[in-house]
Amino acid sequence: xxxxxxxxxxxxxxxxxxxxxxxxxxxxxxxxxxxxxxxxxxxxxxxxxxxxxxxxxxxxxxxxxxxxxxxxxxxxxxxxxxxxxxxxxxxxxxxxxxxxxxxxxxxxxxxxxxxxxxxxxxxxxxxxxxxxxxxxxxxxxxxxxxxxxxxxxxxxxxxxxxxxxxxxxxxxxxxxxxxxxxxxxxxxxxxxxxxxxxxxxxxxxxxxxxxxxxxxxxxxxxxxxxxxxxxxxxxxxxxxxxxxxxxxxxxxxxxxxxxxxxxxxxxxxxxxxxxxxxxxxxxxxxxxxxxxxxxxxxxxxxxxxxxxxxxxxxxxxxxxxxxxxxxxxxxxxxxxxxxxxxxxxxxxxxxxxxxxxxxxxxxxxxxxxxxxxxxxxxxxxxxxxxxxxxxxxxxxxxxxxxxxxxxxxxxxxxxxxxxxxxxxxxxxxxxxxxxxxxxxxxxxxxxxxxxxxxxxxxxxxxxxxxxxxxxxxxxxxxxxxxxxxxxxxxxxxxxxxxxxxxxxxxxxxxxxxxxxxxxxxxxxxxxxxxxxxxxxxxxxxxxxxxxxxxxxxxxxxxxxxxxxxxxxxxxxxxxxxxxxxxxxxxxxxxxxxxxxxxxxxxxxxxxxxxxxxxxxxxxxxxxxxxxxxxxxxxxxxxxxxxxxxxxxxxxxxxxxxxxxxxxxxxxxxxxxxxxxxxxxxxxxxxxxxxxxxxxxxxxxxxxxxxxxxxxxxxxxxxxxxxxxxxxxxxxxxxxxxxxxxxxxxxxxxxxxxxxxxxxxxxxxxxxxxxxxxxxxxxxxxxxxxxxxxxxxxxxxxxxxxxxxxxxxxxxxx
Numbered sequence: 126x127x128x129x130x131x132x133x134x135x136x137x138x139x140x141x142x143x144x145x146x147x148x149x150x151x152x153x154x155x156x157x158x159x160x161x162x163x164x165x166x167x168x169x170x171x172x173x174x175x176x177x178x179x180x181x182x183x184x185x186x187x188x189x190x191x192x193x194x195x196x197x198x199x200x201x202x203x204x205x206x207x208x209x210x211x212x213x214x215x216x217x218x219x220x221x222x223x224x225x226x227x228x229x230x231x232x233x234x235x236x237x238x239x240x241x242x243x244x245x246x247x248x249x250x251x252x253x254x255x256x257x258x259x260x261x262x263x264x265x266x267x268x269x270x271x272x273x274x275x276x277x278x279x280x281x282x283x284x285x286x287x288x289x290x291x292x293x294x295x296x297x298x299x300x301x302x303x304x305x306x307x308x309x310x311x312x313x314x315x316x317x318x319x320x321x322x323x324x325x326x327x328x329x330x331x332x333x334x335x336x337x338x339x340x341x342x343x344x345x346x347x348x349x350x351x352x353x354x355x356x357x358x359x360x361x362x363x364x365x366x367x368x369x370x371x372x373x374x375x376x377x378x379x380x381x382x383x384x385x386x387x388x389x390x391x392x393x394x395x396x397x398x399x400x401x402x403x404x405x406x407x408x409x410x411x412x413x414x415x416x417x418x419x420x421x422x423x424x425x426x427x428x429x430x431x432x433x434x435x436x437x438x439x440x441x442x443x444x445x446x447x448x449x450x451x452x453x454x455x456x457x458x459x460x461x462x463x464x465x466x467x468x469x470x471x472x473x474x475x476x477x478x479x480x481x482x483x484x485x486x487x488x489x490x491x492x493x494x495x496x497x498x499x500x501x502x503x504x505x506x507x508x509x510x511x512x513x514x515x516x517x518x519x520x521x522x523x524x525x526x527x528x529x530x531x532x533x534x535x536x537x538x539x540x541x542x543x544x545x546x547x548x549x550x551x552x553x554x555x556x557x558x559x560x561x562x563x564x565x566x567x568x569x570x571x572x573x574x575x576x577x578x579x580x581x582x583x584x585x586x587x588x589x590x591x592x593x594x595x596x597x598x599x600x601x602x603x604x605x606x607x608x609x610x611x612x613x614x615x616x617x618x619x620x621x622x623x624x625x626x627x628x629x630x631x632x633x634x635x636x637x638x639x640x641x642x643x644x645x646x647x648x649x650x651x652x653x654x655x656x657x658x659x660x661x662x663x664x665x666x667x668x669x670x671x672x673x674x675x676x677x678x679x680x681x682x683x684x685x686x687x688x689x690x691x692x693x694x695x696x697x698x699x700x701x702x703x704x705x706x707x708x709x710x711x712x713x714x715x716x717x718x719x720x721x722x723x724x725x726x727x728x729x730x731x732x733x734x735x736x737x738x739x740x741x742x743x744x745x746x747x748x749x750x751x752x753x754x755x756x757x758x759x760x761x762x763x764x765x766x767x768x769x770x771x772x773x774x775x776x777x778x779x780x781x782x783x784x785x786x787x788x789x790x791x792x793x794x795x796x797x798x799x800x801x802x803x804x805x806x807x808x809x810x811x812x813x814x815x816x817x818x819x820x821x822x823x824x825x826x827x828x829x830x831x832x833x834x835x836x837x838x839x840x841x842x843x844x845x846x847x848x849x850x851x852x853x854x855x856x857x858x859x860x861x862x863x864x865x866x867x868x869x870x871x872x873x874x875x876x877x878x879x880x881x882x883x884x885x886x887x888x889x890x891x892x893x894x895x896x897x898x899x900x901x902x903x904x905x906x907x908x909x910x911x912x913x914x915x916x917x918x919x920x921x922x923x924x925x926x927x928x929x930x931x932x933x934x935x936x937x938x
Contacts, residue, residue, distance in 0.1 A: 128296060131322040133157035134490060135314045136329055137301050137337055139164075140171035141277060141475055142468045143329035144284040144295075145483025146490075151291035153484075154491045158293040159323075161316060163300040164408035166285055167278045169331040171475065172409060173444040174277040175354055175387055177369055177380055178477045179216055181236050181243065181269060183863065185875075186497040186810065187453075188239045190481030197480035198275055205290065207283035210276025214368045214381070217251060218267045219429075221374040224531050227585040229267040230915035235863040236269065237913070238875035244268045245916065255370065257362055257432050274369055274380050277476050284483070300405060301330075304341045310464045311341055325490055327466045332403045332447045334455075334469035343459040345504070346511035347470045348521035349398040349445035351412055353419050354389025356382060358437040373529035375425035385439065386430070390422040391528035397521075398445045400514040412443040446473045450511065450520035452528065454478060456486055456502045457495060460682035466490050467504050472524075494649050498808035505679035510565040516541045533583035534861050535570075535789075543567045547611035547704055548767040556785055559590065563674045566612035571787040572597065586859060590789060591881070597790035598883040601753055602931075605710035605778060606786035610759070611767060613705045614677035614698070616684070619667040622692035627660060627668060629830055630687045632813060634823040635660045635668070642735045642748055644821055646813055647683060648832025652839070653809035654816065656680045657801070661735040661748055669735070669746065671705075671759070673803065687831060703746070704767030708774060709757035711931070712781040717747075717758060719777035720770075725758075741766070741773040753791060754798030755931055796889040797882040799850060799927035805862060805878045806848065806891050812836060815893065817848045843899025846874065850924035851912060852887040858914050860890040867918065868894065868908035876912070885928050890921075 136147045139162025150156040162168070178198070180191040198211040220226045229245060236243035246254075248263040285295055296318075305313035305320070314321045328345065330337040338345040363381060370379040377390040396418065416423075419441070427433045447470045449455060455470040468486045471478055488496040500506065511517055523540040543550070544565040554560075557579045558569035571590045573579035582589040600606055618627065627635045633645035642661040646654045658672035658680060672680045677700060685696050708717060717725050723738035725747075730736055735748050746761035762770045775783060801807045807816045814822075814836070824836060853860065860879025865872050879890040890912065894900055902925070910921045 126294070126296065128299065128316065128319045129159060129294065129321060130319070132159040133323065134159070134325045134327060135321055135323045136160040136327045138162065138169070138329035138331055138334070139166040139285070139295065139297065140169050140329065140331050141167070141281045141284065141479035142331070142471065142482055143327070144281050144288060145479045146327055146329055146468055146486050147293045147295065148284045148288040148291070149483045149487035150490065151288050151293040153487060155292070156491065158288070159321060160288065160293060160295045161299045161301060161314075162295070162297045163405060165297050166295070167281045168408040169333070170444060170446050171277050171281050173411065173442050174473070174476050175378070175380065175389055176210070176275050176277050176476050177378060178273050178275055179269070180272055180477070181232065181239070181241060183235065184498070184501045185239050186499055187501060188241070189497065190485055191477055192241075192481070193484055194477060194480030195271060195273065197484075198280060201280070201283050201287065205283045205286045207279065207286050209280040209283050211273060211280075212275070212366070213271060213273040214366055215268060215270040216272035216369045216371060217246070217255065219251070219370065219372045219374065220264045220266060221262045222264065224585050225374055226264045227915060228531055229265070231861070231863070233267055233916055234865055234913050237872070238863050238865045241269065241271065255367060257360070257430055258370070259429055259431055272369065275476055280476065280479065301337060301340070306341065309462060311462060325464045325466065327468065327486065327490055329468045331469060332445055334447070334467060336402050338459065338465070338467065341462050341465055343461045343465055343467070344507065344512050345455060345467055345469055346450055346507055346517045347447045347455070348400070348449070348518050349403060350448045350521065350525050351396040351398055351443060352389065352446045352473060353415065353441060353443045354387055355419070355438050356387050356440045356442070357385040357433065358439050359384035360386060360432050360436050362432070372425070372429055375429055376529045377422050377426050377429065379426070379430065385436070386433070388422070388426050388433070390425070391525060392418070392421055393526040395522050395525045397518050400518050403445070414441040414443055416441070448472050448521045448525050450517055450524060452524040453502050454482065455504050456482060456499055457489060457504045458493070460505050460678050463686060495809060498653070498810040500804055500808065503679060505682050506675065508564050508678050510544060516544065533585065534859070535581070535588065536583055537561050537581065547609055548764065549609045549611070549704070549771055552768065552771065553609060553785055558785070558787065561788065563612060564677060566674055568612055568674070569609060569785065569787040571789045572785060586857070594787070594789040594793065595883040597786045598793050600782070600784055601710045601755060601786055601790065601794060602884050603711070604782040605708065605712040605716055606784060606790070607771070607774060607778070608707040608709065608786055608791060610707050611704040611764070612674040613700070614672045614674060614680060615700045615703055615761070616670040616681060617667065617697050617699050618670060618684070618694055620694040621666055623666050623668055623694045626688045626692050626694040628828055629689060630684055631660065632822045632830055632832060634826055635662070637662060639664055640734055640736065642733055642750060644750070646807070646818065646821060647680070648813070648830070649809055650832060650835060651809075652812040652832045652835035654803065654807045654811055654813065655683055655809055657803050657807060659748065659750060661746070663735065663746075671748070676803065702764055703761045704764050706760045706762060706767070706771060706774065707757060708760060709751060709753045710755050713755070713757045715781050716774060716778040716783055720773045741769045743770060745770065752800055753794035754800070754927070754929055793880050793883055796878070796880045796891070797884055797927070797929035801848070802878055811893070812839070814839070815844055815846050815848060843901065845897060845899060846893040846895040847900040847905065848891065849894050849905060850928060851876070851890045851892070851910065851921045852882075852885065852924065852928065853890070853912060853919055853921050854887060855919060858888050858919055860888045860912070860914065862890070864890060865913035866892055866894060867911040867913060882928060887928070889928065
């Protein structure tokens with residue numbers, strides 16, 4: 126076959142992800158697709174994958190993606206005539222200690238929240254299912270019967286055949302050598318066999334995806350890591366339908382294969398391959414066996430399956446797998462190039478994810494936006510920090526080493542820190558700040574009182590910062606606190622058409638006079654919330670946009686991509702130009718008025734306004750806005766002046782009891798006030814009306830905006846899900862999110878976020894209550910509610926209004 130000179134979509138890479146994407150583009154969208162593979166199909170890392178297929182992740186959308194994979198693999202052979210090696214053996218996850226058992230009870234609750242039946246088994250039940258296991262040290266195990274295993278090469282060949290059956294053209298032995306760019310987009314794919322003009326490119330090049338991306342100026346932060354497993358000779362007494370085993374406390378996994386076992390693991394001292402380019406000719410190749418490094422897994426595996434002591438090893442596989450700095454894969458449209466999409470970095474979950482990832486990526490390529498809330502895997506979660514190859518390598522190896530460690534709540538990564546610090550870092554450290562990290566920025570999570578070690582001590586129950594954060598929380602409610610939020614992402618949009626551009630992009634009305642600010646969501650075409658942020662109008666043709674730290678790349682890219690063709694509007698990222706000090710609490714005005722000559726009275730500087738004021742000889746952008754439910758201002762300070770302005774506020778605030786406060790207190794304050802957090806409480810799966818944010822949408826105004834048509838279609842119809850708050854009295858219970866909501870004993874949804882409210886003295890959770898026949902006020906109010914927390918039911922009270930209101934009777938319970 127000769128290479129066509131043009132195609133609508135070119136998929137690069139013939140592993141499971143590329144073949145699945147080509148299959149779904151051809152089957153679901155009848156797209157004109159060409160797939161290019163530099164060697165033979167599966168010859169990168171697909172062919173040597175272990176082939177375990179698990180489905181449960183902490184994100185509902187990613188769990189749905191993995192469940193789709195299982196459904197696809199079940200039926201693919203009937204469609205294509207090629208076997209996939211799919212076996213629904215179920216998966217046992219073993220627990221040997223109390224913390225792991227708590228983790229599994231939480232996992233089982235999450236599974237039920239997502240409509241999957243994960244069961245908790247006793248050691249005796251495990252032994253009866255897997256007689257060859259040593260179970261003496263077990264507390265128990267979780268059991269997910271719908272998990273399984275597959276043959277990676279067979280699935281890929283079956284998907285490739287399916288893609289061809291639906292009209293896709295697949296070419297082997299064709300290497301991509303570069304791209305011809307035009308106006309920041311790919312116009313042509315250059316290859317070793319000729320050039321192909323195209324509309325869109327999908328980079329599914331596995332461990333080469335970083336190099337392929339770099340040819341178009343795109344950063345794909347991957348790190349190939351050596352991953353080893355063995356295949357044993359036949360083991361007497363091993364059932365052919367034996368469940369796959371994950372034994373995370375021993376860092377190993379097992380699956381049956383031709384009467385023997387595949388056994389591998391995730392060691393705490395992993396070996397990176399290269400931070401440079403992966404050789405192009407790495408086709409069906411492996412590294413030399415490294416039994417010295419693998420010995421740690423062998424010892425643990427023999428203790429768990431004593432039969433391994435006497436069985437021979439047929440083969441050792443030591444191959445590179447693509448891993449990422451946070452353990453999640455990479456999907457979506459590259460922020461640097463509007464027509465390159467990426468599907469890579471699957472962290473040894475490629476077989477489990479392959480079917481579903483190809484399905485959502487194909488939809489994303491065709492529509493230009495994700496079909497689900499895929500934020501946890503979105504390539505736009507990264508930033509320029511992730512162009513540092515050594516930093517990516519160090520963080521990725523840490524993530525690999527944590528693959529099987531206990532997932533303690535609020536756990537922070539340690540590698541590559543501190544990377545980005547605000548000008549207040551040393552001052553806050555002297556005040557005993559305990560820092561967390563967000564997109565490379567060091568941010569104070571809490572402040573340790575004298576006598577308390579300034580570091581996190583992780584546990585499944587209340588953690589060591591609980592009381593200290595309570596003190597910070599109460600301080601903001603009663604006096605005044607100062608938050609260092611310099612890591613906020615900040616942009617300026619200016620030009621004659623700036624307002625016109627924002628009017629189309631923003632769901633709320635930003636056409637307010639100069640000096641006003643607007644909280645707004647940015648919606649997708651389904652009416653789902655792609656972002657929420659603050660837009661301040663500084664001048665007729667100049668707007669200042671503030672959003673969350675982690676959303677910097679995503680929101681900049683979304684806004685830039687939706688500025689209309691031909692509009693004269695310039696978007697600039699000014700994050701590092703400004704430090705941000707949030708002054709919050711009932712005495713905030715007393716402190717602010719002491720450091721500026723500007724009139725900051727309520728009549729002169731009302732809520733929802735922005736002013737430039739002078740503090741310590743510096744011009745400061747003051748935004749009267751709050752995320753804690755108290756009087757307050759965000760003070761955006763020229764970055765070099767942040768320290769001086771902080772010192773002036775601290776000095777003036779001394780008599781008012783000012784103190785620095787961390788992000789953990791901010792979280793509990795916002796929970797009490799009912800403010801939604803993007804990425805958990807509000808996502809691309811949720812509309813403003815469902816989220817109780819319909820007041821911030823300009824439907825009454827005769828202005829078109831992204832998502833308007835979708836909202837108008839459902840306007841007036843009964844909502845099938847609605848956002849609500851819940852409180853639980855028992856102080857020993859810890860709410861984290863994903864707990865099941867029961868109404869009159871029946872599951873109706875799950876929590877999207879959870880924490881503790883120190884003013885109301887209750888555990889607080891938020892989530893969506895669902896009902897196919899509609900969720901009215903009466904439906905919400907008339908139910909009897911419980912939450913399932915770590916498989917235990919506990920009574921809960923529902924709240925439609927915020928639990929705390931500083932202007933009313935304070936606590937509203």
